[in-house]
Amino acid sequence: MGFIASLRREWRLLRARPFDLAMLTWVPWLAMALLCWIFAAGQPYRLPIAVWDEDHSALSRQLVRMLGAAPGLQVQQSLLNRAQAQDALERMAVYGVVHIPAGMARALKRGGAADVTLLHNAQLATASSLLQRDLRQVVGTLSAGARMQALAKRGTPGQALRTRIEPVKTQLVSLFNVSTNYEQFLAAALVPALVHILAMTAGAWGVGRELRDRTLGDWLGARACGPQVFAALVGKLALPACTLWLGAVAAQLYLAQLRGWAVAGSMAWVALALAALVLVSLAAGAALAGITLSLRMALSGAGLLSAPAFAFSGVAYPLLAMDSSARGWALAMPYTHYARLQLQQWQMGAPAAQTLPVVAGLLLATLALLGLASAGLARGLRRPERWGAR
Template identity: 70%
Template sequence: MVFWVPALAVLLMCWIFAAGLPQRLPVAVWDEDHTSLSRELTRMLDAAPGLSVAQPVLNGAEAQWALQSMAVYGVVHIPHSTTRDVKQGKAGQVTLLHNAQLATHSSLIQRDVRQVVATLSAGIEMRARARRGDPQQVLQVRMEPIKTNLIALFNISTNYEQFLAAALVPAILHILAMTAGAWSVGRELRDRSLGAWLRGGDWSQTLAALAGKLALPWLSMSAIGLAALLFLTLARGWHVAGSLAWVGVALAALVAVSLAAGALLAAATLSLRTALSGAGLLSAPAFAFSGVGFPLLAMSDSARGWAVSMPYTHYARLQIEQLQAGAPIAQSLPVVAGMTLATLILLALAAWGLRRALARPDKWGGR
């Protein structure tokens, strides 16, 4: 649980997002127009890098079945009157039926379909105006009198490996580290070996024994996290805008505070089962509340309060600041300092809980 399982989980996460950019998402075309215009639109859809026209559908029932069976993620419907409306100067209507429950698939398909239809529509209008004698330069201005200039500052290619894999790897280690902290201390209680482990001693000796017990999982998981971090950046050819070394320090601090929190849960509850349940309750939703997937500022006040109380939220912000935004280290310094201070406080409280548990041998042996 502290060696090959974390390594395998991290490797699996890197493998899942190795493609980086989702491409060739399957869609179906429901063409009721059957004209050169509808065939041109179908060819343009299939030529878009993010789309692949997987199959045609002949009616609404087939379109519904294709979506419900997830053979395709969207159906583009071209009504029978599309070409006629365009020739009469009316607005043709092309409908995209998509499964919005699959948010990532849906947003990518919507983007590409809009772009293809807009390109085809602009081409039709420009050809019509050109036949009427409008100059090419005037056509371009009339077609788009106001332009939007979109400048992506970070993750320009919208690479999901940079966006998700780099964020999910430390999230997995956060869960496993908190579980390892709870297990390391909780099993001493379960096996009635707490007294033999601590051998009496004072508070400082208890603290030293606890730190020694957590040192091995901290070294193991920190090394795995750092190896994954190096692979996802240097080995994959990313440009690191900030300090990669500082991200490594923060990752080690995240693992440390996670282990200390798990140990405190076991020392406070005197129950391995309760400590493991608490570790899962606190660490498993950490990624969802971090602001990486759902915007932090869009959460309710209570959800945002829960999010900022979790160490992973602050680590995720630091990682984005350093790997992509190139923020100065001084901006991220409070995060590392805060996690280090939290680790020391949690270890001290866990040591106090263990001292209390030594006087309660009747609580040993529980699950």
């Protein structure tokens, strides 16, 4: 069966099976829209915290007011003892508890020091890091103000106060994602990761379904040779490739145009790389089905390979911090290379020539995987006893 005949046959099958058609059209599109909506806020704001104030001084009350004024924090509770603090954290009623020790104001008036403690659940890594950042800023501002006031009372000239407080300053220069916005880098990276999972599953399902339903011979023809199998396979995968790619590009354009996250490099190059990712994912799923001649094994392999791809990509956890075995696994995954290309094009504005090897590598991997899938299916044609296996 040729490319056109296989394409038409797949379209008739999808029209007759609404569930299969939904998994290639509106279900993935809805999932991508949900991802974009989840990260629409950009940054978490007004994270609930509690205050355990044992000082009960004007300075501690000022600190509580400053905590409530910080955009990332919201003081929801005032606690009386350690038991209440532990209970609030264990119930997850708050993300953190700020402990103000007794005698803080008195110690500062005498020229001493005091420690303000943040009790937080480090399991919630994102919330914990944001709480620590905002608390450092608030306490640092309060501490600097108290120190400047004490120095002023001792007769230190106003022009020398800032130098005395902070003689050495740290200057941090953010080059990309200056606002540290989760929508800009996380939503844009998760959409292709989701498409990678869906495409690999679609490739495994589309080919494995023919084996399960004992229709492999009807699809390919009893005497199909290698080139004919290859053409029929490409025709079968053409429809899911188009629907998944169009949905992913629409989501990326939404982030780039409607949400204002302008692409520093070339959006066309990102779309081309995304097409290569969809193709290699479909080919990988089809190869699993062709090699194993089992729908169940193909779907299991697709989940095993695609589901952890984002975790190994270097977006969430630094790739260079992984050990050699984990890094080798990450570099074997196509999504890792696509994610790097997208970051280079979207945020860094890298020249297209720098990312050309990634696109070329993904396309070569697609051809190799399609060849493996075709060889496996040609072998499966000669083994009808394997048809019908789950």
